[in-house]
Amino acid sequence: MNEEFIGALEELEREKGISKEIVFDALESALVSSYRKNFGTSQNVEVDINRETGQINVFSLKDIVNDDEVENSNLQVPLSIAREFDPKLNAGDVYSEKINPAKFGRIAAQTAKQVVIQRIRDAERDIIFEDFTDRENEIITGQVQRVSYGNVYFDLGKTEAVLPPAEQIKGETYTQGQRFKLLLLEVKQTTKGPQIILSRSHPNLIKRLFELEVPEIADGIVEIYSISREAGSRTKIAVFSKDDDVDALGACVGYKRSRIKAIVDELYDEKVDIIIYEKEIDCFIANALSPSKVEKVFVNEKEKSALVIVPDYQLSLAIGKEGQNARLAAKLTNWKIDIKSNAQFSEYLKDSELEEDTFREKFGYSSESSYNDSLNNQYKKDDIEDKSVE
Structure with missing residues (x-):
């Protein structure tokens, strides 16, 4: 039986990762509880289980006192009786009496079973908690x-x-x-x-999916700067390459869009826009408003706000349905973004009786760029609808 017991513990350790020592400790505690259930809660008891053979020994521990000083027979034993077993014993020593666990009653055995089961459950819960906590x-x-x-x-x-x-x-x-x-x-x-x-729906799901699908991100060659997401609808992710020889955009999109498609397929066909992060905030804001073309960006560093001027025919595209494109761009850059068309901006200058240079000085500073010549804008101009898979 003891061999079967040790074998069962080894199988439990393999299947659930519960150490044999935990079960041995649980069984020892269970036998202590069973003994007290059967023979009285005030008794002192010691249980020893051989870790190699499974042999179980239960001992009742009693203080040895002079024959006329016995007050509690559960905790004390007369010196004369103790010396019948070992003549060398003296008053003040501890007498250890071996008990047969087979004599435990049914209720005591049930108590032992419940204690062992509960300890195993607790150990299993602790293992699961530690395992998954590390994977948050x-x-x-x-x-x-x-x-x-x-x-x-x-x-x-x-x-x-x-x-x-x-x-x-x-x-x-x-x-x-x-x-x-x-x-x-x-x-x-x-x-x-x-x-x-x-x-x-958490933005970090996007980050982890890109790390799975794009080796350059997993290796740290391409890094994710920020992510803004409206789950189930659209996501913008800003990336940049730490190696001039590696194209961050191409790495994320993959050959024939294989990488981005694998990510989108996992996201209930959510649109994903890949944006190139630029240190110059005006360039970054312009990129973030993809797929819209941007003609001018006025930046106020102090207030972290920007005014973006787009062609008249692209105003609705820049703002997006229900303001989604502008909202996601603002979250991505962590800047407040106001968008005006060329016509609206010209009318504003006229009504304010301001020249553009005067407005620039008043607002902060501006950058005018033809982003169409850059690799990033080439993506936005020609391929955004293809690579932001619908």
Whole structure:
């Protein structure tokens, strides 16, 4: 039986990662509880389990006192009786009496079983918590297990995780058995064990997907500067290359758009705009308003605000549906952005009785550029609709 017991512990350690020592400690505590359940809570007891053979020894510990000083037979033993077993014992020593665990009652055995099961459960929960805590903010693949009250529960193999409504992509459906890539957002320790919160709408999901699909980002050659996202609709991601020989845009898009397509397919066909980050804020703002062309950018460094002038026919494109393009550009750059068409700007100058140079000095400073000649704007001009896969 002891060999079977050791074998069972080794199998438990392999399957669930629970150390044999944890089970030995749990069993020792369980036997102590069982003994006290059977023979009285006030008794002192010691349990020793041989880690190699599984041999269990239970000892009742009692203080040796003179024959006329015995007050509690559960905790004390007369010197005369103790010397029957070992003549060398004296008053003040501790007498250890071996007990047969087989004599424990049914209730005591049930108590031992419950203690062991609970300790194993606690150990399993601790292992799961430690394992998934280290993986917070990483991509994880899960299979839809069930949907209940708007929450989607995913099977992660060792445990279950929840995707709450606030972290779901609007319009996305979840069917039992489907597999999704998700962001492990948070791991909480609760009275019922670890609670794992997942996300499909967090901007960091985009970041992790790019790290998976683009080796240059994973290797640190191309870096992600910032991300702005409206989950299920559109995302803008600003990237730059630390190596002049590596094209950040080309690396992210991939051959025949293979990399960006793999990311978009994972995001419920969410549009993804790849923006080239520039240190010059006016250039960065112009890039961020892709796919619209930008003619002038007036920048106020103190207030972190910018006025962008676009061609008349591209005003609606620059602003975007319900202001989405401008809103995402503002989040991406962390600047306040106001957009005017050429006609609106000219009318404003006229009404204000200002020359453009005067306005520039008053606002801050401006940059006029023909971004069409740059690689970034070439992407915006010709390929944005193709590479921001719909």
